[in-house]
Amino acid sequence: xxxxxxxxxxxxxxxxxxxxxxxxxxxxxxxxxxxxxxxxxxxxxxxxxxxxxxxxxxxxxxxxxxxxxxxxxxxxxxxxxxxxxxxxxxxxxxxxxxxxxxxxxxxxxxxxxxxxxxxxxxxxxxxxxxxxxxxxxxxxxxxxxxxxxxxxxxxxxxxxxxxxxxxxxxxxxxxxxxxxxxxxxxxxxxxxxxxxxxxxxxxxxxxxxxxxxxxxxxxxxxxxxxxxxxxxxxxxxxxxxxxxxxxxxxxxxxxxxxxxxxxxxxxxxxxxxxxxxxxxxxxxxxxxxxxxxxxxxxxxxxxxxxxxxxxxxxxxxxxxxxxxxxxxxxxxxxxxxxxxxxxxxxxxxxxxxxxxxxxxxxxxxxxxxxxxxxxxxxxxxxxxxxxxxxxxxxxxxxxxxxxxxxxxxxxxxxxxxxxxxxxxxxxxxxxxxxxxxxxxxxxxxxxxxxxxxxxxxxxxxxxxxxxxxxxxxxxxxxxxxxxxxxxxxxxxxxxxxxxxxxxxxxxxxxxxxxxxxxxxxxxxxxxxxxxxxxxxxxxxxxxxxxxxxxxxxxxxxxxxxxxxxxxxxxxxxxxxxxxxxxxxxxxxxxxxxxxxxxxxxxxxxxxxxxxxxxxxxxxxxxxxxxxxxxxxxxxxxxxxxxxxxxxxxxx
Amino acid sequence: xxxxxxxxxxxxxxxxxxxxxxxxxxxxxxxxxxxxxxxxxxxxxxxxxxxxxxxxxxxxxxxxxxxxxxxxxxxxxxxxxxxxxxxxxxxxxxxxxxxxxxxxxxxxxxxxxxxxxxxxxxxxxxxxxxxxxxxxxxxxxxxxxxxxxxxxxxxxxxxxxxxxxxxxxxxxxxxxxxxxxxxxxxxxxxxxxxxxxxxx
Numbered sequence: 001x002x003x004x005x006x007x008x009x010x011x012x013x014x015x016x017x018x019x020x021x022x023x024x025x026x027x028x029x030x031x032x033x034x035x036x037x038x039x040x041x042x043x044x045x046x047x048x049x050x051x052x053x054x055x056x057x058x059x060x061x062x063x064x065x066x067x068x069x070x071x072x073x074x075x076x077x078x079x080x081x082x083x084x085x086x087x088x089x090x091x092x093x094x095x096x097x098x099x100x101x102x103x104x105x106x107x108x109x110x111x112x113x114x115x116x117x118x119x120x121x122x123x124x125x126x127x128x129x130x131x132x133x134x135x136x137x138x139x140x141x142x143x144x145x146x147x148x149x150x151x152x153x154x155x156x157x158x159x160x161x162x163x164x165x166x167x168x169x170x171x172x173x174x175x176x177x178x179x180x181x182x183x184x185x186x187x188x189x190x191x192x193x194x195x196x197x198x199x200x201x202x203x204x205x206x207x208x209x210x211x212x213x214x215x216x217x218x219x220x221x222x223x224x225x226x227x228x229x230x231x232x233x234x235x236x237x238x239x240x241x242x243x244x245x246x247x248x249x250x251x252x253x254x255x256x257x258x259x260x261x262x263x264x265x266x267x268x269x270x271x272x273x274x275x276x277x278x279x280x281x282x283x284x285x286x287x288x289x290x291x292x293x294x295x296x297x298x299x300x301x302x303x304x305x306x307x308x309x310x311x312x313x314x315x316x317x318x319x320x321x322x323x324x325x326x327x328x329x330x331x332x333x334x335x336x337x338x339x340x341x342x343x344x345x346x347x348x349x350x351x352x353x354x355x356x357x358x359x360x361x362x363x364x365x366x367x368x369x370x371x372x373x374x375x376x377x378x379x380x381x382x383x384x385x386x387x388x389x390x391x392x393x394x395x396x397x398x399x400x401x402x403x404x405x406x407x408x409x410x411x412x413x414x415x416x417x418x419x420x421x422x423x424x425x426x427x428x429x430x431x432x433x434x435x436x437x438x439x440x441x442x443x444x445x446x447x448x449x450x451x452x453x454x455x456x457x458x459x460x461x462x463x464x465x466x467x468x469x470x471x472x473x474x475x476x477x478x479x480x481x482x483x484x485x486x487x488x489x490x491x492x493x494x495x496x497x498x499x500x501x502x503x504x505x506x507x508x509x510x511x512x513x514x515x516x517x518x519x520x521x522x523x524x525x526x527x528x529x530x531x532x533x534x535x536x537x538x539x540x541x542x543x544x545x546x547x548x549x550x551x552x553x554x555x556x557x558x559x560x561x562x563x564x565x566x567x568x569x570x571x572x573x574x575x576x577x578x579x580x581x582x583x584x585x586x587x588x589x590x591x592x593x594x595x596x597x598x599x600x601x602x603x604x605x606x607x608x609x610x611x612x613x614x615x616x617x618x619x620x621x622x623x624x625x626x627x628x629x630x631x632x633x634x635x636x637x638x639x640x641x642x643x644x645x646x647x648x649x650x651x
Numbered sequence: 652x653x654x655x656x657x658x659x660x661x662x663x664x665x666x667x668x669x670x671x672x673x674x675x676x677x678x679x680x681x682x683x684x685x686x687x688x689x690x691x692x693x694x695x696x697x698x699x700x701x702x703x704x705x706x707x708x709x710x711x712x713x714x715x716x717x718x719x720x721x722x723x724x725x726x727x728x729x730x731x732x733x734x735x736x737x738x739x740x741x742x743x744x745x746x747x748x749x750x751x752x753x754x755x756x757x758x759x760x761x762x763x764x765x766x767x768x769x770x771x772x773x774x775x776x777x778x779x780x781x782x783x784x785x786x787x788x789x790x791x792x793x794x795x796x797x798x799x800x801x802x803x804x805x806x807x808x809x810x811x812x813x814x815x816x817x818x819x820x821x822x823x824x825x826x827x828x829x830x831x832x833x834x835x836x837x838x839x840x841x842x843x844x845x846x847x848x849x850x851x
Contacts, residue, residue, distance in 0.1 A: 431735035438757040442670030445760035449677040
């Protein structure tokens with residue numbers, strides 16, 4: 001053991017002293033050379049006395065290249081400080097790795113608490129040695145370090161979660177300022193992270209949603225800390241609104257004071273757009289339902305009204321709000337009202353439909369207690385598993401009004417129907433004409449007989465008979481005049497008429513029963529052929545006759561198509577065509593078609609078409625007939641228009 | 652002229668009644684006039700003899716109905732039915748219902764008077780003619796017979812033509828042949844002869 005000698009230090013054999021110490025101690029001279037070390041020190045630092053005694057601190061220990069120089073430097077400084085000040089120093093939890101000599105020179109990670117204490121040996125108070133005690137705190141230090149590592153990785157995970165989340169996340173101060181946002185949040189609103197700091201969430205909220213937002217904040221501040229979700233609009237950097245679903249939570253500090261809000265924002269623009277589209281569709285459907293003259297009522301399986309259309313409101317006198325949620329029974333008069341629940345239960349139980357899919361005329365009761373007959377058609381709808389019924393209601397008082405108009409029209413056209421019974425009329429006419437003709441013949445033939453018998457004796461009788469014959473001839477003339485009057489009706493009633501309407505009305509009557517007879521009827525009306533100058537009733541008689549003729553001509557044909565077509569001709573007249581796919585016309589008949597007593601019909605007398613010609617010509621038109629290229633006949637007549645009337649055109 | 656020669660004229664047309672009365676008067680035949688079938692039926696008890704001339708078309712009770720009522724009342728008065736143009740079907744019906752004859756208005760006075768006179772005569776002569784008529788009818792061809800059936804049904808030539816698939820002109824030819832073979836002088840004559848023969 002080598003002892004150092006110094007001029008102002010008393011000589012003490014430290015080695016003997018240290019060898020007795022049972023704790024890890026080491027003593028340094030002023031020049032930081034190790035003077036002595038206890039056995040425990042050597043054991044803990046895995047060195048030998050020979051390795052360290054008489055060596056400078058920096059050289060006495062092998063150094064782990066991966067760590068320890070800082071600790072040695074700090075230890076040197078600390079020791080020197082003690083020599084200088086005479087006060088002890090502490091170094092805590094310093095890493096200094098130990099080389100394990102029994103292994104292959106690897107180092108063991110070790111942490112130490114180090115205390116340097118001055119050793120004064122004389123009255124001068126000068127520090128002779130610094131005695132260092134060490135404490136191995138590796139175990140506790142490693143625990144702390146592991147905890148730190150775990151904490152760090154948790155923080156890293158949080159960062160990753162925060163930053164890379166598919167939803168926007170913002171940390172917001174209680175006063176509304178942004179503290180931090182993730183990238184997605186910035187992307188949602190079009191801001192960079194730095195741009196958004198210093199702004200408040202309030203400034204980025206749609207004015208219409210501010211109230212709801214404020215409410216959310218208040219609820220969180222007063223509440224128990226549960227998340228709170230609302231749907232609201234943010235204002236993006238470019239000024240456009242963005243629909244988001246925001247869930248906010250409040251984070252409080254340890255003292256319970258609000259620290260910050262975490263706001264998680266999801267972009268729901270697509271969903272909102274879909275919702276808006278749906279609402280628009282609904283509004284669209286609603287507007288259709290509001291426009292349709294039929295009322296529509298939707299009820300659930302128990303008969304509770306769920307929807308009540310505008311038309312239904314008009315029909316029943318109830319506002320939708322008054323009846324929605326109530327049972328449909330209230331719209332029925334007593335009788336049905338009591339039985340309706342049973343009807344519904346019967347259907348729900350058995351599925352046996354008594355009214356669904358059928359039209360039925362029933363009676364409804366208005367709010368004021370009055371009743372009206374209505375046509376009801378009921379359909380079943382099953383969205384999901386819930387059964388609903390939708391009823392369409394047509395107020396028959398309207399339809400009855402329409403029917404009344406129809407019968408008015410018919411009454412007008414009854415006049416026309418004299419023409420349907422034209423065969424009969426002609427026969428009656430023949431009979432009527434035959435009476436005077438018979439009388440004339442008889443009077444004249446009788447007179448002739450008297451003359452043969454020597455007329456002088458019978459002068460009075462003869463002149464009476466001749467007078468009578470003359471009277472009867474006049475009577476025959478009157479009958480014929482009556483026929484002309486019936487047909488012509490004079491020119492005074494020609495006026496502007498709407499041709500499509502005229503055709504429509506005449507067809508309504510002419511086609512009665514035609515559909516049942518398997519006749520397909522079509523119209524090809526030229527939009528340019530609108531106004532004609534005619535006697536409406538007369539032209540309707542013509543149309544009526546031609547259409548009836550066509551239908552009769554097709555009776556035994558496999559294909560029965562009747563078409564009415566109009567067109568405006570270049571000369572300003574309007575052409576009206578009635579074509580059929582009937583038997584067609586034999587050539588010998590076609591040439592005489594419009595002459596009286598010409599007929600192809602078993603029961604006809606041949607007056608119809610001659611009257612049609614008389615009428616059409618009285619209305620300044622022309623009528624003709626020709627073969628239909630596909631088989632059958634086309635009748636065609638022209639009618640004057642206001643233009644041709646003015647220019648004095650006549651057919 | 653005896654009561655047997657009285658003609659009961661039933662017609663709703665005044666001029667026709669008066670002209671017939673005039674015509675028959677010039678022929679020395681007595682008449683009684685009725686303006687309706689019911690008027691005549693009311694006086695039926697006093698009209699046990701003579702013949703009846705009636706229009707087929709009259710308001711309320713027509714000629715056919717009158718015929719039926721007369722038969723129902725057990726009357727054996729011969730009845731001549733007057734028809735208008737195109738009423739062949741009605742006339743045939745009248746003949747089947749027991750009319751003695753029918754005549755189309757307006758008519759030739761001789762034809763009419765002959766019809767009246769024949770009702771006053773014994774009818775056996777006509778009955779004996781039935782066999783002859785039947786023989787004549789059997790000489791008709793199939794087509795001629797079809798045309799005759801159509802005529803008896805009161806159909807017009809063009810309708811018969813349509814039904815048989817012939818031209819109206821051809822039907823006219825067949826019809827003329829039928830008239831020639833049966834030696835009928837008029838349509839009523841033909842109808843009467845055919846009905847009397849028991850063919851129809």
